Amino acid sequence: MTDKTLIAPSILSANFSKLGEEIKAIEEAGADWAHIDVMDGLFVPNITIGPLVVKAIRPLSGLFFDTHLMIEDPVKYVDQFADAGSDMITFHIEACRSPEETIQKIRAKGKKAGVSIKPGTAVSCLDKVLDKVDMVLVMTVEPGFGGQSFMGGMLEKVKEIKKKFNGYIQIDGGVDKKTAKEAITAGVDILVAGTAVFGQEDYAEAIRSLRG
Numbered sequence: 784m785t786d787k788t789l790i791a792p793s794i795l796s797a798n799f800s801k802l803g804e805e806i807k808a809i810e811e812a813g814a815d816w817a818h819i820d821v822m823d824g825l826f827v828p829n830i831t832i833g834p835l836v837v838k839a840i841r842p843l844s845g846l847f848f849d850t851h852l853m854i855e856d857p858v859k860y861v862d863q864f865a866d867a868g869s870d871m872i873t874f875h876i877e878a879c880r881s882p883e884e885t886i887q888k889i890r891a892k893g894k895k896a897g898v899s900i901k902p903g904t905a906v907s908c909l910d911k912v913l914d915k916v917d918m919v920l921v922m923t924v925e926p927g928f929g930g931q932s933f934m935g936g937m938l939e940k941v942k943e944i945k946k947k948f949n950g951y952i953q954i955d956g957g958v959d960k961k962t963a964k965e966a967i968t969a970g971v972d973i974l975v976a977g978t979a980v981f982g983q984e985d986y987a988e989a990i991r992s993l994r995g
C-alpha cells in the first residue's frame with residue numbers, strides 16, 4: 784500500500800516526565816507517525832494514557848497521531864480521543880460488541896479507522912470489517928507492555944490479510960532492526976516501535992535503521 788515503510792514510534796517507551804520533549808524529538812528524528820497506546824486495565828493488564836494526555840501533546844507536534852485503543856467497549860471513547868486530536872483510531876475486534884458502529888463513529892469525526900487483532904485471534908474475524916477500515920494492526924506480541932519478544936508467526940497473518948485487503952497493514956510489538964526486515968518482506972506498511980526507538984541514544988539513527 785505505501786511506497787516507503789512508515790515508522791511509528793510508540794510513546795509508551797518514552798520518558799513520561801518529559802513527554803512533550805520526547806514527541807518533538809521523534810518528529811525531528813524523522814518519525815512518520817506517533818503511536819499512542821491507550822490501555823484500560825481491563826482489556827489488558829496495564830493502564831496508560833487517556834484523552835487528556837493526547838490533548839496536552841497535540842499542540843506540540845504535527846505528527847499523525849495513531850491511537851491504539853486497548854480498551855473494552857472502545858465505542859464509548861471514540862469521541863473523546865477524536866476531540867483530543869487523534870488522527871487515526873484503532874480498536875481491537877475482540878473488545879468490541881459492534882465494530883460497525885465503532886467505525887461509523889470514527890468516520891463521523893472525520894478520522895481514519897483501524898482495527899486490530901491479538902496474536903490468538905484469527906484473520907477471519909476481520910472479514911466483516913475489512914472493506915470499512917483504513918488499516919489493520921496485527922499484534923506481534925500480547926498487548927499490554929512494551930519490550931516483549933517478536934512473534935514471527937504473526938507475519939503469516941500479514942500475508943493472509945494482504946491477499947484480501949488494500950489498506951495499510953501495521954504491526955506492533957517486538958520490532959527491531961532484524962524483525963523489521965522480515966516484516967517489510969512480508970508486506971507490512973507501518974512499523975510500530977517502542978524500545979527500538981526510545982531505548983536508543985540516537986532516535987534518528989534508530990528510525991533510519993528500521994526502514995530497511
Ligand code: DX5
Nearest residue numbers: 793926927929930957977978
Ligand atoms: C503493546 C503496545 C506496543 C508497545 C510496543 O501492547 O501496543 O505499542 O509499546 O513496544 P516494543 O516496540 O518495545 O515492543
Ligand code: ZN
Nearest residue numbers: 820851955975
Ligand atoms: Zn500499540
